[in-house]
Amino acid sequence: MNFTVVGPGAIGSLWASYLKDAGHHISLWSRQTANQIVIKRDHCLANTFTNNDPSSVMNADVILVTLKAPIVEQVLTQMKSYINSDAIIVLMHNGMGTAEAIKTHLPDNPLLLATTTHGAYRPSSDLVSHTGRGKTLLGAANQKGQQCEFLVEVLNHALADVAWHHNIDQALWNKLAINCAINPLTAIHQIRNGELAQPQYHAQLTAIVSEVCAVINAQGFKAEENNLRQIIDEVILATSQNFSSMEQDIAHQRPSEIDFITGYVVKCAHQHNIAVPANQALYNAVKQIEQRW
Ligand code: PAF
Numbered sequence: 001m002n003f004t005v006v007g008p009g010a011i012g013s014l015w016a017s018y019l020k021d022a023g024h025h026i027s028l029w030s031r032q033t034a035n036q037i038v039i040k041r042d043h044c045l046a047n048t049f050t051n052n053d054p055s056s057v058m059n060a061d062v063i064l065v066t067l068k069a070p071i072v073e074q075v076l077t078q079m080k081s082y083i084n085s086d087a088i089i090v091l092m093h094n095g096m097g098t099a100e101a102i103k104t105h106l107p108d109n110p111l112l113l114a115t116t117t118h119g120a121y122r123p124s125s126d127l128v129s130h131t132g133r134g135k136t137l138l139g140a141a142n143q144k145g146q147q148c149e150f151l152v153e154v155l156n157h158a159l160a161d162v163a164w165h166h167n168i169d170q171a172l173w174n175k176l177a178i179n180c181a182i183n184p185l186t187a188i189h190q191i192r193n194g195e196l197a198q199p200q201y202h203a204q205l206t207a208i209v210s211e212v213c214a215v216i217n218a219q220g221f222k223a224e225e226n227n228l229r230q231i232i233d234e235v236i237l238a239t240s241q242n243f244s245s246m247e248q249d250i251a252h253q254r255p256s257e258i259d260f261i262t263g264y265v266v267k268c269a270h271q272h273n274i275a276v277p278a279n280q281a282l283y284n285a286v287k288q289i290e291q292r293w
Contacts, residue, residue: 004060
């Protein structure tokens, strides 16, 4: 199949590399200006990809979007005239809230949402390291997307484990809860994920999870506080040596995904008249840091 990977950061480069090795035609769309990009994954042979080539985008069966949430709408709008209306759009990023805008800009395309727990690290623009195997969940965000379950087999062949989720928003909320707990705290304090296991963060984590849980339930999805807290503690432990993506964004003075993580929860909470002071405080703190630059 023909894929265009939009935003070849760590996860995008990982997928581009595995999909190419599985025999697919892969082009990239990135902020780099070169018309060819070389990516080498771990000890495999390096692959060369065409970059920013409109005709490759026009021929793409799948547009795999691995951009960070804040720039998804902007970049897809710029590419819109090249995207075939049959092309399956897959959004794979931390946070929630981009799908509505994409449905408006590209109303005829099948739209899928994905979440992955694969670990990837990009020490430089031509290297990607697969740091931890994980699972990818894929599900439909519109009617046409429901016809695209076959993509699970294609993606699974390239980079297992991939599964279809009939209620992908539930999976995205579960992931959002993890990001709401880990990302802002590690970003504000500039610490590794594992530091959050220290007793000084216990009460704050409990408050964050309790508020997010209330919002998830009000949105009509399932969440149970103790269960969610246990999952978050497990992720903190499993990723204890990692710096979260938001910690890295703040460390490098890049705009973070706060509007699509904590900000999304705060927005939904307001719609349901739910008080979320712990999350609101974290949102304000990250915004304040960003405004200082
Ligand atoms: O955003 C991240 O860094 C990751 O989603 C997670 C799970 C918080 C681990 O660092």
